[in-house]
Amino acid sequence: MTNVTISRIRQKQIAQLLSSGKRLDGRGLLDYRPIQIETGIIEKAEGSARVRLGKTEVVVGVKIEIGEPFPDRPDEGVLTTNAEFVPLASPEFEAGPPTEDSVELARVVDRGIRESKAIDLKKLCIIPGKKVFIVFIDIYVLNHDGNLIDASALAALAALTNTKIFKYEVKDGEVKIKPGFKDLPLINYPVAITLADIDGNLIVDPWLDEEEIMNARLTISFDKDGKICAMQKGGSGTLSPQQIIEAIKIAKEKSEELRGLVVKKNG
Amino acid sequence: MKEKIRLVDDSGIRTDGRKPDELRPIKLEAGVLSNADGSAYIEQGKNKILAAVYGPREVHPRHLALPDRALLRCRYHMAPFSVQERKSPAPSRREIELSKVIRESLEPAIFLERFPRTAIDLFIEVLQADGGTRVAGITAASLALADAGIPMKDMVAACAAGKADGHILLDLNDLEDKEGEADVPVAYMPSINRVGLLQMDGQLTPEEFEKAFNLAIEGCKRIYALQKEALKAKYLAIKEAVEEAGQK
Numbered sequence: 001m002t003n004v005t006i007s008r009i010r011q012k013q014i015a016q017l018l019s020s021g022k023r024l025d026g027r028g029l030l031d032y033r034p035i036q037i038e039t040g041i042i043e044k045a046e047g048s049a050r051v052r053l054g055k056t057e058v059v060v061g062v063k064i065e066i067g068e069p070f071p072d073r074p075d076e077g078v079l080t081t082n083a084e085f086v087p088l089a090s091p092e093f094e095a096g097p098p099t100e101d102s103v104e105l106a107r108v109v110d111r112g113i114r115e116s117k118a119i120d121l122k123k124l125c126i127i128p129g130k131k132v133f134i135v136f137i138d139i140y141v142l143n144h145d146g147n148l149i150d151a152s153a154l155a156a157l158a159a160l161t162n163t164k165i166f167k168y169e170v171k172d173g174e175v176k177i178k179p180g181f182k183d184l185p186l187i188n189y190p191v192a193i194t195l196a197d198i199d200g201n202l203i204v205d206p207w208l209d210e211e212e213i214m215n216a217r218l219t220i221s222f223d224k225d226g227k228i229c230a231m232q233k234g235g236s237g238t239l240s241p242q243q244i245i246e247a248i249k250i251a252k253e254k255s256e257e258l259r260g261l262v263v264k265k266n267g
Numbered sequence: 268m269k270e271k272i273r274l275v276d277d278s279g280i281r282t283d284g285r286k287p288d289e290l291r292p293i294k295l296e297a298g299v300l301s302n303a304d305g306s307a308y309i310e311q312g313k314n315k316i317l318a319a320v321y322g323p324r325e326v327h328p329r330h331l332a333l334p335d336r337a338l339l340r341c342r343y344h345m346a347p348f349s350v351q352e353r354k355s356p357a358p359s360r361r362e363i364e365l366s367k368v369i370r371e372s373l374e375p376a377i378f379l380e381r382f383p384r385t386a387i388d389l390f391i392e393v394l395q396a397d398g399g400t401r402v403a404g405i406t407a408a409s410l411a412l413a414d415a416g417i418p419m420k421d422m423v424a425a426c427a428a429g430k431a432d433g434h435i436l437l438d439l440n441d442l443e444d445k446e447g448e449a450d451v452p453v454a455y456m457p458s459i460n461r462v463g464l465l466q467m468d469g470q471l472t473p474e475e476f477e478k479a480f481n482l483a484i485e486g487c488k489r490i491y492a493l494q495k496e497a498l499k500a501k502y503l504a505i506k507e508a509v510e511e512a513g514q515k
Binding site: 098100101103104106107111114115116216218223226227228229230231232233234235236237238239240241244245248249252 | 360361363364366367368370371374375451456459460461462463464465466467468469470471472473476477480481484
């Protein structure tokens with residue numbers, strides 16, 4: 001079906017190594033690949049970041065515009081998240097309308113940010129019912145080597161910590177943009193941790209080959225207070241209830257580790 | 268300022284009169300559509316959902332066929348009139364995501380390798396939505412698959428639990444889903460103890476999550492019993508009809 005399908009010998013090799021507590025790329029079962037985060041890489045975006053997770057590479061750009069609020073939330077800004085699987089990132093990706101996978105990625109990243117109330121949307125209201133700030137988070141996958149969810153969620157968080165909104169004044173019901181910027185009101189720091197089950201072994205941060213053979217994955221997003229704010233099981237296999245409880249314990253610890261990479265960077 | 272709605276009163280009773288661990292009334296029926304190879308209808312609270320299965324049948328377009336197993340395709344869709352504000356009939360991003368997670372919850376139940384190079388198409392139409400449509404949809408879809416005679420490892424039962432007004436509640440209704448603090452939909456195969464769908468939104472501590480998750484599993488087990496009853500009821504009706512015809 002795809003060019004990324006891996007041979008049975010490779011599958012067996014990965015699974016056998018896992019049962020002895022090792023991974024093909026030398027990592028331990030609960031180790032992330034090396035993570036590099038750069039912020040402010042796109043000057044024209046109000047916020048941006050690039051995350052490299054091993055060979056997986058994701059850029060997130062945040063754009064801010066003035067628009068209308070949702071009728072049921074007239075005094076809140078609007079958050080929208082979109083993901084593009086650009087064809088240069090993988091032989092599997094094709095140009096065209098969003099795929100099921102890109103919709104899922106955007107929605108899982110969005111859920112973490114929205115449900116942890118990371119952005120104080122009330123502070124993005126300009127004229128209640130009429131004008132609010134709209135925050136566009138655009139996830140751009142540049143190289144797909146597995147675990148796009150965690151890389152994208154981390155890049156989105158890093159980009160948000162780096163987002164500036166323009167100053168404005170309201171005169172006679174009109175919004176006028178003034179020179180200067182202020183920080184986006186960011187009040188929580190959600191981090192997504194993805195675990196995969198391969199032959200009953202739980203591993204964190206699956207890379208592409210592991211994703212190809214995994215039974216199922218589970219993404220758990222934690223907010224800064226250690227509360228779960230989003231979850232998503234993926235893949236066409238199942239997990240046992242015990243595995244799910246164990247995965248939460250592992251993910252909680254890992255989420256603090258990953259959050260430290262972003263929050264430290266921005267003081 | 269809009270007043271905060273109380274979802275659970277002092278004696279622990281919910282807005283629709285239920286206890287925290289009580290399911291809404293459920294009506295389940297198998298074999299409700301004559302054209303489909305298998306079908307089912309569920310009413311859970313005010314949810315009204317139809318599921319239909321076509322297949323195993325030829326795959327169109329052909330290049331999608333898999334050499335070693337059947338291709339399961341799933342479409343979850345909400346009728347424009349199923350919600351308060353008319354919903355555009357075009358598939359939304361939510362429906363695209365739900366179609367995917369519903370498919371992934373049912374794929375592990377089906378012996379797809381028995382039908383290589385074929386497609387099994389599953390359609391879920393939400394006629395009226397009242398919170399928890401994805402789980403009610405899975406419950407109906409799984410019954411429709413069984414009704415189609417497709418061999419499965421187990422029936423998939425699905426149920427949500429969540430948190431509202433600080434209480435962990437089973438089977439959230441629309442109001443509790445929208446105004447509550449968290450929602451945890453789960454799909455579960457009771458006889459093999461495996462979870463095929465798990466999502467969460469809202470805010471829960473790991474301890475609260477575990478409580479909600481266990482409650483949802485408990486709900487799945489109760490719904491599982493109803494699914495089996497509904498399947499038996501269909502065959503009992505056929506048996507009676509045959510016996511009646513034989514007596515004439």
